Amino acid sequence: MTKTAFITGATSGIGEATAYEFAKQGLRLVLCGRRLNRLETIKEALERLTDVHILNFDVRDKQATQEAIAGLPEAFKHIDILINNAGNAHGLDPIQEGNTEDWEAMMDINVKGLLYVSKAIIPQMTARKSGQIINIGSSAGKEVYPKGNVYCASKHAVLAITEGMRIDLNPYGIKVGAVNPGMVETEFSKVRFKGGTQANTVYSGFEALKAKDVAEVIYFAVSRPPHVNIADVLMFCTAQANSVTVLKES
Numbered sequence: 001m002t003k004t005a006f007i008t009g010a011t012s013g014i015g016e017a018t019a020y021e022f023a024k025q026g027l028r029l030v031l032c033g034r035r036l037n038r039l040e041t042i043k044e045a046l047e048r049l050t051d052v053h054i055l056n057f058d059v060r061d062k063q064a065t066q067e068a069i070a071g072l073p074e075a076f077k078h079i080d081i082l083i084n085n086a087g088n089a090h091g092l093d094p095i096q097e098g099n100t101e102d103w104e105a106m107m108d109i110n111v112k113g114l115l116y117v118s119k120a121i122i123p124q125m126t127a128r129k130s131g132q133i134i135n136i137g138s139s140a141g142k143e144v145y146p147k148g149n150v151y152c153a154s155k156h157a158v159l160a161i162t163e164g165m166r167i168d169l170n171p172y173g174i175k176v177g178a179v180n181p182g183m184v185e186t187e188f189s190k191v192r193f194k195g196g197t198q199a200n201t202v203y204s205g206f207e208a209l210k211a212k213d214v215a216e217v218i219y220f221a222v223s224r225p226p227h228v229n230i231a232d233v234l235m236f237c238t239a240q241a242n243s244v245t246v247l248k249e250s
């Protein structure tokens, strides 16, 4: 039977690339994000390959999240795979200079939003005793780097939530894992620096991961046989050794 995958943050970057990768493999898709025009364009492109439904909501809004998922049409209600990807960094400041609105955005989207989406979808997985959840963490969830403070905290939380989910959902046979990339060239830095010029140099002088590189690993995880769960993946581009060690051309 064709599986249905629910991807948050599918309007750009890793989420969009995952949608393309899954569509190529024939998975039915529910794609989410706040930018409706992007969702519509992606749906139009992918409908040649698979069935696609789009949901336009902000993961910070608990009620909108619950209602969007509860209102899914019959053909898309049965969700086999949840990819919790929506998220971003907001700002890169030492803690003493941090902006509280940036802090709230990161905790509300990366942590609470992931929980709201999961809460709305997990009950059908426990009822069926099957399903798979992949949370997109980060190398920033494994180590803290200068000025990363609250973004790193949000991704450490994603890792803790992933481990907690894996334990609590173990009796139900639900697979839970995290894919944790290092630097990926997406809209991420444009969002982090609010469109400022700092974003222009983040990926210069080396070849960062592409969104497709991460999407391929996510597809690998969801295409394993029933007895195999990819629990945790840390992936970097070759030039990156950890959060602060990146070999750049001078």
Ligand code: NDP
Pocket: 008, 009, 010, 011, 012, 013, 014, 015, 032, 033, 034, 035, 036, 038, 057, 058, 059, 060, 085, 086, 087, 088, 089, 109, 113, 136, 137, 138, 139, 180, 181, 182, 183, 184, 185, 186, 187, 188, 189, 191, 211
């Ligand atoms: P992008 O900025 O390209 O994509 C972020 C996605 O999240 C967009 O589709 C955006 O959609 C969605 N999103 C953001 N805020 C909300 C919200 N409040 N409600 C619903 N959707 C939202 O960045 P990436 O693809 O790089 O990021 C995807 C994930 O990967 C994030 O969790 C990020 O932390 C993680 N990551 C990124 C790395 C990188 O270097 N790029 C490295 C490691 C992890 P829209 O704006 O339309 O709502």
Ligand code: 8X3
Pocket: 137, 138, 139, 140, 148, 151, 181, 182, 183, 184, 243
């Ligand atoms: C994104 C990677 O190093 O910019 O999660 O935090 S990093």
